Amino acid sequence: MLSERRLEVLRAIVQDYVGTEEPVGSKALTERHKLGVSPATVRNDMAALEEEGYIAQPHTSAGRIPTDKGYRLFVDKLAAVKPLSSPERRAIHNFLEGAVDLDDVVGRTVRLLAQLTRQVAVVQYPSLTRSTVRHVELLSLAPARVMLVLITDTGRVEQRMIDCPAPFGETSLADLRARLNSRVVGRRFADVPPLVQDLPEAFEAEDRGTVSTVLSTLLETLVEETEERLMIGGTANLTRFGHDFPLTIRPVLEALEEQVVLLKLLGEAKDSGMTVRIGHENAHEGLNSTSVVSVGYGSGGEAVAKLGVVGPTRMDYPGTMGAVRAVARYVGQILAES
Amino acid sequence: MLSERRLEVLRAIVQDYVGTEEPVGSKALTERHKLGVSPATVRNDMAALEEEGYIAQPHTSAGRIPTDKGYRLFVDKLAAVKPLSSPERRAIHNFLEGAVDLDDVVGRTVRLLAQLTRQVAVVQYPSLTRSTVRHVELLSLAPARVMLVLITDTGRVEQRMIDCPAPFGETSLADLRARLNSRVVGRRFADVPPLVQDLPEAFEAEDRGTVSTVLSTLLETLVEETEERLMIGGTANLTRFGHDFPLTIRPVLEALEEQVVLLKLLGEAKDSGMTVRIGHENAHEGLNSTSVVSVGYGSGGEAVAKLGVVGPTRMDYPGTMGAVRAVARYVGQILAES
DNA sequence: TGCTGGCACTCGCACGGCGTGAGTGCCAAG
């Protein structure tokens, strides 16, 4: 177990390195932090910390920088999430307040988060699986062509074109629309399937094929079409990464373009509470020199999607975590209102 | 007027510089191209071209590189758009063929274009103004709350929440829905306003306020909500820009994040035919060292939106223009089919 | 008049040696 002071030294190293982006030495440390000991002592502590793998030197006889393991210890034990100032909170609220629809909410959130953290922001659209049905609409576009429109409580709208096996009359359509809505409105997606299973039986034999087709399309939309979408922003902040550019930035940009990768990334995070993945903890290779801070958000008490930021492992964890948490809360609030 | 050979020299300079990314000298030129004259002659020609402002030397006694003006002359007079190979065409077609909805079409297009040109691709969603109405749906969510859903022939779906001035019955709603659709389905957006103007008169006095509200929301959606959306991709290709990184890439990433800037950029392009804006011809400062190749595309013969790529001024213009034009054609085709 | 080979000149760039200084590890004393 590391002594109290050694942890303090680690904390100081992380803070200084995050601030200056330069390896930090024993002398500079004692000058900037009142540790109450001499540089020589700090050197001993540093040697111990290095032994344990919490810090490393880029070159012999240069200062130390934290390792992934060091950052991990820092966020787990040494860092308190920094709450935002109240002007900041107000700014967030005002900024999100003006949103007119779901796209706008997500768009504003992503810009806000990018600006606040000065890093790359990722916001997942509220997931379909956990939300509830607000309305199902059926439109007859042609005798044997129906459009299914699904509206969710988070304001998301999905539409599907359906080619029916047989012509389907207006009255049957209205009947199906009414029955469908009376059964599923207000229900969570996961609960829908058993509720509509027996619907075909209520119809004439000739219509049953179409009803089944519509139902299966609806279920597909609910389940399979839980293909999550997301929005990213603040990629320009990547230029602040480091001086050794192309090598660092390239794989990150590539990873960000692969929505699949990002979705997996967010998916791996805990469902509740904040998740911080540091450097090599990220499965995707391109993100090995970045950290991802993510958290779930939702309209009710429950999380329906996740948002977060991607930045260099050398980031201001307390500040970033504070911003991410605050934004998630406010977005949840906004979603609940609309 | 420049002699035939001098134009030929300019063409050779552009081609070589695009290929090697290095200033090109007289000797190298004569070696790689059979100009039939000696380096000394080429030197004289280069001096003349420099005099006219078509090329410049980065440092005294280094090779020449084309100026914006030089590229302009090149694309206007010296370059033929390079048609794609037929395997490439087939690949485009196959890749776009599988799209399931509008988002998917746009997403695939942007990835395709980025991959093909190895640059940043920008695709505008089909504009609302020029398309036609496929269906208007009205849903009663609460006694005085109506949702308006607009479906366009390009597959786009827009929804709006409407708070009614007075409760609005199901029958009135059905009535309005029927009348509305019979008048506007198949119409171009621009033609809709006069067609619905007198609709309120057909309703009871108590409903007129609501009908007016719905109509004005619809018109707003049609016109004001022509706020174009767009999708970008291939930002990772920016890393191939140059060696003097952060300075070059930063403003470009920033510009790309501002959808407004991009929309203006595409808006400035000609409505028909391909537009190439080179370096400082771009109004936005961050894009002064990039060129933008854009073209309109549409489902019918007419353009409904634009797409293009953003790359370094030092780009393969013939190839890029060929790819952009080909992709635009195929997308138009796909849109017409669906 | 226009093209060519020759020639002297320029200057960016890569290379190698050198001095500097921040930072380290070790040690002996408090």
Place this chain on the structure above:
DNA sequence: CTTGGCACTCACGCCGTGCGAGTGCCAGCA
């Protein structure tokens, strides 16, 4: 266990040099 002292180590920046690609000019030739 802490502290001051001390010798050692490199990364980094600076500078001078040589090289070579490229230029401009000029005189000769078709």
